[in-house]
Amino acid sequence: MQDSRNSDRGDNLAIKVETVRGYVLEELLARLLQDNGYRLLVAADQDREALKDSGRGLLVRGRGTDHQVDVLGELDRPLPFSLPLRLFVEAKHRSDRTGIEFARNAYGTIRDVNEYYGTQTPGAYHIPMKRYQYQYALFSASGFTKPAQEYALAQQISLIDLSNPGFDALLAAADDIATRIVDLAAQVGLASLPLNQVRHALRHALGTWPANVDDEDFPDLAAHVRQMRGHAGESAFPAPAFGLAVAYDREQAGLNVAQLRDEPGDEYYVYEEDVSPPRKLPTGQLTAIVTGLGEVALDDFVLGFPPAPFVLVLLVDNPAAFTEYVDNSRNTDIRVNLNYPRDRRDNRPLSRDWEIEPVDGEAGFRLSFTLPTILADWMLGGEVPTWSLREAKTTLLSSIAMVRGNRVVRLLYQPHRG
Numbered sequence: 226m227q228d229s230r231n232s233d234r235g236d237n238l239a240i241k242v243e244t245v246r247g248y249v250l251e252e253l254l255a256r257l258l259q260d261n262g263y264r265l266l267v268a269a270d271q272d273r274e275a276l277k278d279s280g281r282g283l284l285v286r287g288r289g290t291d292h293q294v295d296v297l298g299e300l301d302r303p304l305p306f307s308l309p310l311r312l313f314v315e316a317k318h319r320s321d322r323t324g325i326e327f328a329r330n331a332y333g334t335i336r337d338v339n340e341y342y343g344t345q346t347p348g349a350y351h352i353p354m355k356r357y358q359y360q361y362a363l364f365s366a367s368g369f370t371k372p373a374q375e376y377a378l379a380q381q382i383s384l385i386d387l388s389n390p391g392f393d394a395l396l397a398a399a400d401d402i403a404t405r406i407v408d409l410a411a412q413v414g415l416a417s418l419p420l421n422q423v424r425h426a427l428r429h430a431l432g433t434w435p436a437n438v439d440d441e442d443f444p445d446l447a448a449h450v451r452q453m454r455g456h457a458g459e460s461a462f463p464a465p466a467f468g469l470a471v472a473y474d475r476e477q478a479g480l481n482v483a484q485l486r487d488e489p490g491d492e493y494y495v496y497e498e499d500v501s502p503p504r505k506l507p508t509g510q511l512t513a514i515v516t517g518l519g520e521v522a523l524d525d526f527v528l529g530f531p532p533a534p535f536v537l538v539l540l541v542d543n544p545a546a547f548t549e550y551v552d553n554s555r556n557t558d559i560r561v562n563l564n565y566p567r568d569r570r571d572n573r574p575l576s577r578d579w580e581i582e583p584v585d586g587e588a589g590f591r592l593s594f595t596l597p598t599i600l601a602d603w604m605l606g607g608e609v610p611t612w613s614l615r616e617a618k619t620t621l622l623s624s625i626a627m628v629r630g631n632r633v634v635r636l637l638y639q640p641h642r643g
Contacts, residue, residue, distance in 0.1 A: 240410050240418045245403035246318035246366075248295070248420070252427040253399060253521065254314050254364060255296040257538075259433050261528040262628025263298030263312065267428065268438050274355065275341075281420060285313075285359070287337035295424075299357070302628060308358040316364040318399055323365040325372040331361040332380040362536050366396050374599040381534035384597050389578065391525070391540040391593070398521045402427075405514045409506055419505045430515040524548070529594065529625040529636070537625065539581070539592040546589035551627070551634050560584040560639040563618045577601060581625075584639055592636075615640070 259265055267283065269276040277284040277291055284291040296314035304310070313334065317323045338359045362383040363369075369377070369384050377384045387396060406423060428434040524544040529537035541547045550556055564580040581592040595601075618638050625636040 239416060240407050242400075242403055242407050243319040245406055245418065245423075246399050247316050248423065249402045249406075249427060250316040250318045250364065250366070250396070250399040251296045251314060252424065252431060252433070253395060253518070253523070254316055255298070255428070255433050256431045257523055257526055257528065258296070258298040258312065258314065260523060262301055262630075264301040265433050265435060266297045266299060266311075267433075267435060270438060271435070275357065282424065285338050286341050287334070288340040288342070289337050292334045292338060300628070302631070302633070308356055311357045311359050313359065313361045314364070315361070316366075318366040318396060318403075320367055322368045322370050323363065323373055324370045325376050327363060328369075328373045328377040328380070328382055328384070331363055331377070331382045335359050335361045335382070366392075369597065371599055374597045378534065378597065378600060383534065383536040385536060385538055386595055386597060387538075389540070389595050392538075395521065395523075395526075398518065402514060402517060406506070406511070409510055409514065413507060415504075415506065422505050423511070426511050426515045427518065430512075430518050527592075527627055529592075529627055531622050531625045533621040535597070535600075537594045539594050539625075539627075541590060541592055543590040547592075550583075550588045550590065552629055554632075556634065557632065558635050558637055559588075561636045563622055563638050565614060579622075581636060 255265055266272065266276065269278040269283065275286055277286065279291075279293070281293060283294050283297065285294050285297065294313055295316075298312045298314065300310040300312070313331070315327070315331065317327065339357075342356065360381075360383065362385060363377070364385045364387055366387045368386045368388045374384060376382075406418075410418060425434065425440055429440075434440060522544075525541050527539045527541060527547075529539045531537060551559070561584060562582045564582065577595050577598070578593045579596065581594070583590070619640070623638050627634045627636070
């Protein structure tokens with residue numbers, strides 16, 4: 226009889242590559258959030274009033290129920306006369322376009338958590354809990370159906386289409402890591418994905434696990450990791466701040482990992498001969514897989530926040546020039562031109578990409594972005610009698626904010642003269 230672990234993994238295991246691809250992509254996007262001014266929330270200890278831990282991950286308290294969140298970021302910058310902003314991130318990395326059911330789920334989640342209102346009651350007094358304004362960003366590698374776009378725009382759910390070729394390397398990296406994780410699960414006979422273990426491993430590899438939050442899966446062994454990794458800092462991301470790679474490092478150093486099973490507190494590399502089926506992936510092999518994320522460059526992307534119900538992922542053509550120019554304290558408000566390339570002969574769009582070019586010719590960079598298809602068609606098709614491309618630029622895209630460290634930099638649309 227053929228060993229089921231060697232047959233098609235999609236037929237015999239509940240673990241699907243396209244599902245794991247979404248998880249990996251979400252963690253890459255979490256790094257993007259962190260690089261753009263958001264503090265990542267990964268454990269209930271960071272906010273016991275609003276968050277809860279569960280066996281499948283983090284939960285956010287809602288008015289009617291608790292909601293699982295894969296990636297949650299809080300804008301690490303106070304805004305006057307506004308509740309602190311928190312952003313849910315969900316990603317789909319599959320061949321089919323993302324449908325309306327995901328937009329509906331996002332709206333239901335956001336409405337419920339925004340209406341949650343708890344109190345602490347010392348004595349006879351009721352003290353309001355600190356509240357937040359939650360928003361939702363749904364990313365898709367293959368775009369969205371028309372009903373999903375219509376619904377999301379009406380309910381102010383941000384849809385980010387990653388089908389632009391500029392995201393190909395990012396999606397390919399997520400696909401490679403996910404495929405290798407699923408193959409490893411098949412090799413060891415796992416029937417379901419140990420999601421917390423995988424997410425924690427990804428977060429340590431990407432440097433997105435907060436340094437002040439303990440992790441039971443990967444306790445703090447930073448000193449040991451630094452000692453074993455003489456090449457730390459060579460990758461695109463910082464070396465892990467915790468003990469993610471300790472078992473793998475011990476192997477590479479020639480230590481006999483089999484003898485480490487009796488060390489106090491050592492849960493990294495235990496050989497159990499009679500335990501079946503396994504519940505977790507082998508830490509050393511999982512580590513070897515996720516460290517490949519250190520080669521993924523995210524400085525080609527930056528988040529932009531226009532005065533509109535959506536988030537933009539801006540593609541940067543020259544990251545070095547962009548960083549040098551934008552991080553200059555004198556360049557807080559940057560005047561830009563917005564271009565939508567068209568054929569001069571028949572005025573047809575040449576692509577779906579918008580281009581942002583600084584008015585200052587010495588800036589040395591350009592940005593590009595893509596709007597949801599239905600919004601682009603609406604703006605360009607003249608379905609609203611008073612609408613025009615110029616009005617789109619002066620309303621929806623008039624000011625695009627970017628968070629750079631402790632600064633907010635604005636891209637301000639300047640109409641062409643003449």
